[in-house]
Amino acid sequence: xxxxxxxxxxxxxxxxxxxxxxxxxxxxxxxxxxxxxxxxxxxxxxxxxxxxxxxxxxxxxxxxxxxxxxxxxxxxxxxxxxxxxxxxxxxxxxxxxxxxxxxxxxxxxxxxxxxxxxxxxxxxxxxxxxxxxxxxxxxxxxxxxxxxxxxxxxxxxxxxxxxxxxxxxxxxxxxxxxxxxxxxxxxxxxxxxxxxxxxxxxxxxxxxxxxxxxxxxxxxxxxxxxxxxxxxxxxxxxxxxxxxxxxxxxxxxxxxxxxxxxxxxxxxxxxxxxxxxxxxxxxxxxxxxxxxxxxxxxxxxxxxxxxxxxxxxxxxxxxxxxxxxxxxxxxxxxxxxxxxxxxxxxxxxxxxxxxxxxxxxxxxxxxxxxxxxxxxxxxxxxxxxxxxxxxxxxxxx
Amino acid sequence: xxxxxxxxxxxxxxxxxxxxxxxxxxxxxxxxxxxxxxxxxxxxxxxxxxxxxxxxxxxxxxxxxxxxxxxxxxxxxxxxxxxxxxxxxxxxxxxxxxxxxxxxxxxxxxxxxxxxxxxxxxxxxxxxxxxxxxxxxxxxxxxxxxxxxxxxxxxxxxxxxxxxxxxxxxxxxxxxxxxxxxxxxxxxxxxxxxxxxxxxxxxxxxxxxxxxxxxxxxxxxxxxxxxxxxxxxxxxxxxxxxxxxxxxxxxxxxxxxxxxxxxxxxxxxxxxxxxxxxxxxxxxxxxxxxxxxxxxxxxxxxxxxxxxxxxxxxxxxxxxxxxxxxxxxxxxxxxxxxxxxxxxxxxxxxxxxxxxxxxxxxxxxxxxxxxxxxxxxxxxxxxxxxxxxxxxxxxxx
Numbered sequence: 001x002x003x004x005x006x007x008x009x010x011x012x013x014x015x016x017x018x019x020x021x022x023x024x025x026x027x028x029x030x031x032x033x034x035x036x037x038x039x040x041x042x043x044x045x046x047x048x049x050x051x052x053x054x055x056x057x058x059x060x061x062x063x064x065x066x067x068x069x070x071x072x073x074x075x076x077x078x079x080x081x082x083x084x085x086x087x088x089x090x091x092x093x094x095x096x097x098x099x100x101x102x103x104x105x106x107x108x109x110x111x112x113x114x115x116x117x118x119x120x121x122x123x124x125x126x127x128x129x130x131x132x133x134x135x136x137x138x139x140x141x142x143x144x145x146x147x148x149x150x151x152x153x154x155x156x157x158x159x160x161x162x163x164x165x166x167x168x169x170x171x172x173x174x175x176x177x178x179x180x181x182x183x184x185x186x187x188x189x190x191x192x193x194x195x196x197x198x199x200x201x202x203x204x205x206x207x208x209x210x211x212x213x214x215x216x217x218x219x220x221x222x223x224x225x226x227x228x229x230x231x232x233x234x235x236x237x238x239x240x241x242x243x244x245x246x247x248x249x250x251x252x253x254x255x256x257x258x259x260x261x262x263x264x265x266x267x268x269x270x271x272x273x274x275x276x277x278x279x280x281x282x283x284x285x286x287x288x289x290x291x292x293x294x295x296x297x298x299x300x301x302x303x304x305x306x307x308x309x310x311x312x313x314x315x316x317x318x319x320x321x322x323x324x325x326x327x328x329x330x331x332x333x334x335x336x337x338x339x340x341x342x343x344x345x346x347x348x349x350x351x352x353x354x355x356x357x358x359x360x361x362x363x364x365x366x367x368x369x370x371x372x373x374x375x376x377x378x379x380x381x382x383x384x385x386x387x388x389x390x391x392x393x394x395x396x397x
Numbered sequence: 398x399x400x401x402x403x404x405x406x407x408x409x410x411x412x413x414x415x416x417x418x419x420x421x422x423x424x425x426x427x428x429x430x431x432x433x434x435x436x437x438x439x440x441x442x443x444x445x446x447x448x449x450x451x452x453x454x455x456x457x458x459x460x461x462x463x464x465x466x467x468x469x470x471x472x473x474x475x476x477x478x479x480x481x482x483x484x485x486x487x488x489x490x491x492x493x494x495x496x497x498x499x500x501x502x503x504x505x506x507x508x509x510x511x512x513x514x515x516x517x518x519x520x521x522x523x524x525x526x527x528x529x530x531x532x533x534x535x536x537x538x539x540x541x542x543x544x545x546x547x548x549x550x551x552x553x554x555x556x557x558x559x560x561x562x563x564x565x566x567x568x569x570x571x572x573x574x575x576x577x578x579x580x581x582x583x584x585x586x587x588x589x590x591x592x593x594x595x596x597x598x599x600x601x602x603x604x605x606x607x608x609x610x611x612x613x614x615x616x617x618x619x620x621x622x623x624x625x626x627x628x629x630x631x632x633x634x635x636x637x638x639x640x641x642x643x644x645x646x647x648x649x650x651x652x653x654x655x656x657x658x659x660x661x662x663x664x665x666x667x668x669x670x671x672x673x674x675x676x677x678x679x680x681x682x683x684x685x686x687x688x689x690x691x692x693x694x695x696x697x698x699x700x701x702x703x704x705x706x707x708x709x710x711x712x713x714x715x716x717x718x719x720x721x722x723x724x725x726x727x728x729x730x731x732x733x734x735x736x737x738x739x740x741x742x743x744x745x746x747x748x749x750x751x752x753x754x755x756x757x758x759x760x761x762x763x764x765x766x767x768x769x770x771x772x773x774x775x776x777x778x779x780x781x782x783x784x785x786x787x788x789x790x791x792x793x794x
Contacts, residue, residue: 233717318633
């Protein structure tokens with residue numbers, strides 16, 4: 001039995017594997033030259049990766065001719081990951097390969113307040129169904145990324161006092177899912193996951209990005225220095241309860257007063273318009289009204305944009321992002337919301353921080369949730385440590 | 398001539414050198430085992446490091462006895478770095494070894510508004526003086542970290558529209574210093590540098606920390622996910638110009654109204670107290686007045702703390718730090734400033750983000766500036782890439 005030293009420096013199978021993440025083919029000879037490792041060491045490290053199937057010989061390329069050494073390449077279809085996005089009243093489950101390509105997905109209306117047992121049982125059944133449909137064995141599902149509509153302690157995968165998720169507080173999501181799948185389970189709040197998805201799909205080269213979701217609630221995901229920032233307790237980006245100047249004494253469901261969410265979320269805007277006599281029942285009515293150029297609706301959405309902009313202008317001073325992306329159902333209200341955001345952010349921010357700042361509507365929209373959940377799972381699976389533990393498991397089998 | 402492949406994977410001299418940063422002795426045999434590298438490769442990589450002097454044989458330890466292989470260890474005194482802290486009206490220059498130990502320092506009253514030529518000429522002369530005093534050759538000074546009291550584009554080392562630094566805008570600080578020293582020059586704003594120093598000296602295990610300086614100006618340095626966050630243009634943490642609710646129409650030197658700095662900086666508090674008839678001329682008078690329990694002074698400082706707390710409560714929502722450190726001259730006003738900060742932050746933040754949050758006075762105080770400037774220089778020098786380029790220079794000489 002060969003023991004892979006996990007503390008080895010830059011030379012484990014998993015670390016060697018990182019070279020394949022560029023998607024380019026490599027030969028053993030080339031890797032030996034590149035790393036300075038002996039050919040025998042290269043084989044020792046690569047052979048388990050080939051046995052695992054995460055790298056494999058590239059398709060024959062007869063045109064190059066005469067090259068005897070085998071080209072090896074990342075096998076994007078070796079295993080799959082799952083990305084699941086739970087909203088307050090909807091859920092999407094999907095499978096993706098290592099390139100992030102969605103292989104299959106299913107979407108449904110579903111209340112998060114039904115609790116974890118019901119919601120996760122649905123998810124497990126659907127993932128089994130999707131795997132069967134693709135002809136993929138369950139043990140080939142290596143990781144499941146899950147976005148939930150509330151604060152989550154990412155390190156344990158447990159929701160932390162989520163306001164709208166009855167029965168989920170401190171529920172051990174990975175433990176429950178692991179009763180049915182022997183896969184790594186990664187959980188984060190939906191807005192962090194959307195930030196990952198938006199960056200992956202639309203701004204892969206941007207290292208400083210704030211994604212703000214404005215819908216039933218208001219929250220943000222922060223990518224700074226190229227990393228998603230979760231903070232000490234995982235609540236980084238939770239800006240719905242920052243007090244805003246127009247908030248006055250408006251009471252918020254969090255128990256405080258004048259919070260951003262209490263004045264600028266979709267329910268807050270609808271409540272105000274209803275009080276003004278407009279027949280608006282839900283977010284779609286509100287979006288419709290702005291599209292039909294109903295002036296009261298446009299004014300209310302624009303004011304919500306200003307309130308959001310007030311908080312974002314502090315974020316700009318603090319984080320100095322290159323891009324702010326606005327998503328969520330309210331962002332669908334045309335340019336009215338973003339116009340309000342821009343009005344305040346550009347008025348309040350220092351010139352150096354705002355001169356190159358982009359404030360834009362989400363490009364990926366709802367898709368961002370499952371893209372980000374899959375990206376979270378893929379980043380875990382392809383990490384050197386994960387690959388090394390797979391290699392160790394193979395060798396000690 | 399041996400060519401070191403800079404793209405080599407985990408195996409360059411500089412990368413091998415990282416193993417020595419724990420300060421522990423290592424033998425070649427142990428490194429070969431740890432890394433899987435051939436003994437010959439280990440020697441090939443280590444010999445230039447020994448020739449450079451950055452690692453060297455450990456002092457004889459005869460008590461272990463009978464061990465033939467040489468113990469190698471990081472040579473903390475091989476080279477030195479310099480840490481320089483410029484304030485609005487003071488400057489400190491220092492030398493440190495690789496462990497961050499300050500070898501010598503000099504402090505003086507000095508106006509940053511004298512401009513870069515005068516200030517940097519002083520700095521260069523003092524560093525030469527300190528080096529001579531320590532008997533250290535100038536070529537052994539490898540990097541100089543400089544903190545400046547204004548925004549700096551860290552990647553180029555050029556101040557970016559600094560409000561109080563006449564003549565410094567876009568001045569190429571590294572180019573000027575390199576006329577006299579062949580050393581890497583790293584420049585950042587003083588508050589970022591103080592954040593690095595406070596963390597290094599007092600909270601080495603904390604990955605999420607906000608350092609706020611309250612003095613003539615108000616600014617912050619943000620360490621999130623273990624990294625100092627500079628943002629897209631290097632202005633991250635620049636929170637002096639966030640609007641606060643007590644700011645009303647108070648005009649700020651930035652051209653805007655109601656900024657935090659316009660109501661809660663030392664000059665703003667002094668102006669207010671003078672208008673109320675108190676004989677307060679400067680920050681020391683203000684601190685004295687709070688220590689003599691002059692109620693108007695205490696009230697004014699506490700209100701400044703509340704104003705700062707209003708902005709910090711948004712920072713808590715956004716960053717979710719484990720520790721907030723308050724430094725700068727106003728922090729010396731006993732607990733009054735921090736009491737105001739805590740009052741608002743704990744009232745306004747979500748329970749999950751504030752239940753384990755520490756809000757404390759700076760422990761390192763003024764020292765933080767030079768500690769942080771030296772840490773910035775040491776981190777650069779000991780980085781794998783820097784060591785590799787030193788090795789390349791040695792080999793191609």
